[in-house]
Amino acid sequence: MTEAATARRSRITPEREAELYAAVLDLLREVGYDALTMDAVAARTRSSKATLYRQWGGKAQLVVKALRHTKPVQDFDEIDTGSLRGDFHALMERADDAEMEQNGALMRGLATAMHANPDLHSEFRSQIIEPEIADSRRLLQRAVDRGEVRADCPALEFVAHMMLGAFVTCAVLDDRPPTAAFLTSYIDAVVLPALGVPTE
Amino acid sequence: MTEAATARRSRITPEREAELYAAVLDLLREVGYDALTMDAVAARTRSSKATLYRQWGGKAQLVVKALRHTKPVQDFDEIDTGSLRGDFHALMERADDAEMEQNGALMRGLATAMHANPDLHSEFRSQIIEPEIADSRRLLQRAVDRGEVRADCPALEFVAHMMLGAFVTCAVLDDRPPTAAFLTSYIDAVVLPALGVPTE
Structure with a gap:
């Protein structure tokens, strides 16, 4: 809406x-x-x-x-650069570091609350996780259609785990909030190679 | 000790x-x-x-x-199967699903506490994160020495983010606790391909 x-x-x-x-x-x-x-x-x-x-x-x-x-990245749908790497980078260019830091702090607090409050968890799934996964599926499907990613690539079903995982572990592993620059390096080092997409 | x-x-x-x-x-x-x-x-x-x-x-x-x-996986050092895939799989075979579920719940609670309590965060880093990263570096270095992974592979510095990320995001994305079977699929689909290691 x-x-x-x-x-x-x-x-x-x-x-x-x-x-x-x-x-x-x-x-x-x-x-x-x-x-x-x-x-x-x-x-x-x-x-x-x-x-x-x-x-x-x-x-x-x-x-x-x-x-x-x-949420830090809006207007997912407007992104269509013609390559998966271009799309991921465009997403990160739209991400606001200050908003990501605030969101990260909120998410940590909510992760515990979600386990104690099933209504919060189901609302979070249907309003945030599922739409984001659907957005990301469309972006990935275009990469499959272009022949950049094999349709049966097993990493396709883990893209949300990779991205959200990097977002949430950065604070505890690197002692700093996630930034668009960090996530862009992670996309090039991990996400694209796992999907079999060359990063040059 | x-x-x-x-x-x-x-x-x-x-x-x-x-x-x-x-x-x-x-x-x-x-x-x-x-x-x-x-x-x-x-x-x-x-x-x-x-x-x-x-x-x-x-x-x-x-x-x-x-x-x-x-912690769910002990005795990291005893694992040396001769291949990176073998080592990762052996680690997962030693992981106990019930302990992983309990640990996951504790970690969610502690993630928030760590941000409010720098002493807890620094103790957690030095006693848990750093030893685990050192263990995992030794395992990865052997793979580099065997020629399985290129020494300059950019994914090498993100292995902890990949593994811990899958562990923590599973609960919120898939609505279930992480299991050894889930993490083994993730290793084969994401971690090994990102490191350039064939999974056959």
Whole structure:
């Protein structure tokens, strides 16, 4: 759904929606998922709880919508450079390091919460993981169609593990947040060779 | 240090040490790192706090020692099958799925705690990450020496990201804990091809 359509459905302006999502993410960073309440969101954003529930259904949905709204790479679909390496690099050029760092911190906190809150996990899967995997499948399918990657290449089913894995392990292994430059090196050193794509 | 040497230094038996580490990990799973206190460990294990501090120095050290004691793959050094694929597969054959699942859950909880507790992070780096990276470097160096992997292969520096990444992303992407079978497929589909090693 476009932002305009969301705003029409919800009768709140896109600016107000963005402001509300930013407040939810601030609260999430401050207190964590378990301690984040709809009361606190209502107070922080000067909304009524009834509006929040009517609009988003619940805490898990609101948090995942807020995360989705601020994901580092938007507009996946506009990327089509004619080569898989070009597409991956274009994606990384659109990634914002500061947003990736903030997202990484939020994801660490949410990984634990997701295991304790199945509703958060299923919302996160359907609203964030599945659409991202679908986006990435389209990009990979074009590479298969162009003959860059063999259709039966076993690495195809692990592209999300490779990319998300590099994103999350960088903090603990290298003691620094993931950056677009780090992920681009990883794509050239690991992802493309695993897919059998030459990196020259 | 061998278990016998640790016991000599500490004047506690290896059995008592193992019992104590198991109690620490139980507490960690029950209450998380932040709420785990040396008082609780002392009460649960019927030890004195003075003994715990003398023996381990502090909470971060005790928790990391407990984790290290129960890591899923031990005796890395005994593995030398003559091929990189053989070595990776042998490692996975020694991994215990139940222990991996428990470790994965602990690691998720600790990832957040590590960012808030630099002492825990540095203890974890020096006691767990660095020794594992050193073990894995020796295994990879043998593959380079045998001519299986080019010495300048760019994927060599990302092996830890690939393996740990698959381990941690499996829960969120596939909705199941990592297993030796999953990691073995990942090694064949991703790690070996990225290193330029044929998987036949």
